[in-house]
Amino acid sequence: MQIKIKCSCSEESCQEWAIVELQGAVEIQPAFQNRIHNLEIGQLCRPSSPENYTFTVGYHELTGSKVPLKKPFLVLKKKKTIKVEQQSSENDSPVAELEVVGIIRHRILFKTRPKALISKPQPVGKKRATATGSSAPIK
Secondary structure, three states, X not given: OEEEEEOOOOXXXXXXXXXXXXXXXXXXXXXXXXXXXXXXXXXXXXXXXXXXXXXXXXXXXXXXXXXXXXEEEEEEEEEEEEEEEOOOOOOEEEEEEXXXXXXXXXXXXXXXXXXXXXXXXXXXXXXXXXOOOOEXXXX
16 A cells, blocks of 8 residues: 655644643543543643643643653544556555644653642631621630
């Protein structure tokens, strides 16, 4: 099979992508099993520097860092498949045409355990209301 790759952009202007690598598994609730296309699972932020990231999923926050890949990946989109007749052989060979959508040069690695975002409950103390509406603790 022959594969033709077309790139309409130059290397400098090609869209930059990244791989998000998590430790563990992301489980989808049964209500969303059939609707996972464009399903939002969390919020990815870069709060402090270009190398540090946070990923918030529900009540959990993960911290990660940007790591370069040894070899970059291409993100490809299949355009069409054509059957080409070769004169020397009796078999037809399909030719696939791919378009470059982006380049992946980095991964965002989350290798630590998630931090729970549930805050501490407020201490419950006995309070006595006064006539003016302010409160004073009971001794």
